Amino acid sequence: MEIIDTEILVAGGGIAGLTATARLAAAGFDVTCVDPAPADAPGADQRTTAFLAPAVATLERAGAWAAMAPHAAALWTMRLVDAGGRAREVRETADFEAAEMMDRPFGWNVPNIAIREALNSRLAELPGARLVNGQTVAGLVTRSAEALARLSGGGQIRARLVLAADGRDSGLRAGAGIGVRRWHYGQKALVFAVSHPHPHKGVSTEIHRTGGPLTLVPMPDRDGCPCSSVVWMAPGPRATDLHALDDAALGAELTAETMNLFGPLEVTGPRALWPIIGQIAARLDGQRLALVAEAAHVIPPIGAQGLNMSLADIETLARLAEEAQAASQDIGAPSLLAAYQRRRYPEMVARVAGIDLLNRAAQAEAQPLRDLRRAGLKAIHDLPPLRRLAMRWGLGLR
Numbered sequence: 558m559e560i561i562d563t564e565i566l567v568a569g570g571g572i573a574g575l576t577a578t579a580r581l582a583a584a585g586f587d588v589t590c591v592d593p594a595p596a597d598a599p600g601a602d603q604r605t606t607a608f609l610a611p612a613v614a615t616l617e618r619a620g621a622w623a624a625m626a627p628h629a630a631a632l633w634t635m636r637l638v639d640a641g642g643r644a645r646e647v648r649e650t651a652d653f654e655a656a657e658m659m660d661r662p663f664g665w666n667v668p669n670i671a672i673r674e675a676l677n678s679r680l681a682e683l684p685g686a687r688l689v690n691g692q693t694v695a696g697l698v699t700r701s702a703e704a705l706a707r708l709s710g711g712g713q714i715r716a717r718l719v720l721a722a723d724g725r726d727s728g729l730r731a732g733a734g735i736g737v738r739r740w741h742y743g744q745k746a747l748v749f750a751v752s753h754p755h756p757h758k759g760v761s762t763e764i765h766r767t768g769g770p771l772t773l774v775p776m777p778d779r780d781g782c783p784c785s786s787v788v789w790m791a792p793g794p795r796a797t798d799l800h801a802l803d804d805a806a807l808g809a810e811l812t813a814e815t816m817n818l819f820g821p822l823e824v825t826g827p828r829a830l831w832p833i834i835g836q837i838a839a840r841l842d843g844q845r846l847a848l849v850a851e852a853a854h855v856i857p858p859i860g861a862q863g864l865n866m867s868l869a870d871i872e873t874l875a876r877l878a879e880e881a882q883a884a885s886q887d888i889g890a891p892s893l894l895a896a897y898q899r900r901r902y903p904e905m906v907a908r909v910a911g912i913d914l915l916n917r918a919a920q921a922e923a924q925p926l927r928d929l930r931r932a933g934l935k936a937i938h939d940l941p942p943l944r945r946l947a948m949r950w951g952l953g954l955r
């Protein structure tokens with residue numbers, strides 16, 4: 558039976574798993590990533606990801622950012638629009654400007670298909686990176702000195718450290734006996750791309766009325782036409798109805814919902830529907846095992862936090878492994894994994910709770926709650942220390 562010996566096994570080749578593999582292999586580790594998708598599977602994820610500045614730094618260290626940058630649109634302003642009055646009209650606009658904090662944009666919005674292509678090309682260049690496609694990690698036995706993974710194809714992988722990047726239903730998390738708490742919001746997110754006559758000027762716009770936030774995130778112009786990606790969170794039945802509309806009808810609904818802020822919107826690509834849940838693992842470490850990304854936390858897509866938290870998990874682990882390597886210590890030692898748990902878990906719990914609160918505020922139906930939400934937005938925006946604190950929190954800076 559074939560046994561692959563590697564330093565780090567990454568279970569799951571979603572964007573988080575591929576990034577972890579590239580980041581760690583670029584740091585000189587021997588890394589093997591296992592994912593069930595075939596090697597030549599065409600990308601089908603219609604979403605885009607807004608990478609905030611710290612996540613871009615991780616992608617730069619992984620050597621993958623340069624290939625993504627040509628597909629990226631800069632995000633200079635985060636605009637929150639409250640339209641929670643009785644009539645569908647703008648009541649409050651709060652702009653959070655990157656220029657108040659730094660001389661760079663807050664982040665960059667990149668199509669997920671381009672992200673995967675860039676990561677796969679980078680992995681092909683890295684001598685320490687190995688991809689095992691078309692198989693899953695079907696079982697994991699850990700001992701004090703190593704972990705032994707059984708692959709669905711019959712082979713085995715021996716590693717010193719295993720990263721569970723196998724998504725929200727993580728089998729590695731369950732196998733390690735790590736519990737998870739999951740909750741539902743009754744919402745779905747409809748995701749698609751649009752073009753519009755008015756330029757977005759690098760402004761990401763999040764509109765709050767009721768049912769959930771509606772966000773338009775800048776994309777690069779296409780054929781000279783301004784474009785944005787849309788994440789429209791709505792109660793499940795409403796989102797399902799919107800999903801069933803033809804392009805013209807969906808464009809008209811969105812134009813009305815955005816109160817014509819962008820002019821008439823035209824749907825330019827396929828759409829996808831994502832159920833919205835929240836989830837948090839009871840802890841991040843097991844014997845020789847670290848949970849990262851959605852195996853550890855799932856949050857509603859608000860403020861571009863989900864994958865950005867995942868890249869913070871990966872960066873934290875990579876630095877701990879680099880420090881251990883430099884000190885000739887074991888990269889899968891309990892002390893390293895305990896340090897990972899200590900550094901990431903409190904921040905993760907706070908962020909999941911913060912996004913949960915924001916989503917529940919955005920869902921609010923009752924008029925007094927919508928008025929309270931507007932007052933809260935105005936207070937945070939109009940007081941400079943609070944405004945800067947909110948921006949630092951959003952970026953994941955201390």
Ligand SMILES: Cc1cc2nc3c(=O)[nH]c(=O)nc-3n(C[C@H](O)[C@H](O)[C@H](O)COP(=O)(O)OP(=O)(O)OC[C@H]3O[C@@H](n4cnc5c(N)ncnc54)[C@H](O)[C@@H]3O)c2cc1C
Binds near residue numbers: 728
């Ligand atoms: C509508 C929407 C918009 C979003 N927008 C943003 C955004 O702008 N910015 C942001 O930061 N985040 C965003 N997010 C969150 C982000 O998309 C997710 O955090 C991210 O896609 C999850 O990546 P992942 O790699 O953890 O999980 P997945 O993509 O689920 O990857 C897990 C992988 O593991 C594989 N796998 C499963 N079991 C096994 C096994 N046993 N062995 C091996 N492999 C296995 C699966 O096949 C899969 O390929 C958004 C989310 C949604 C729903």
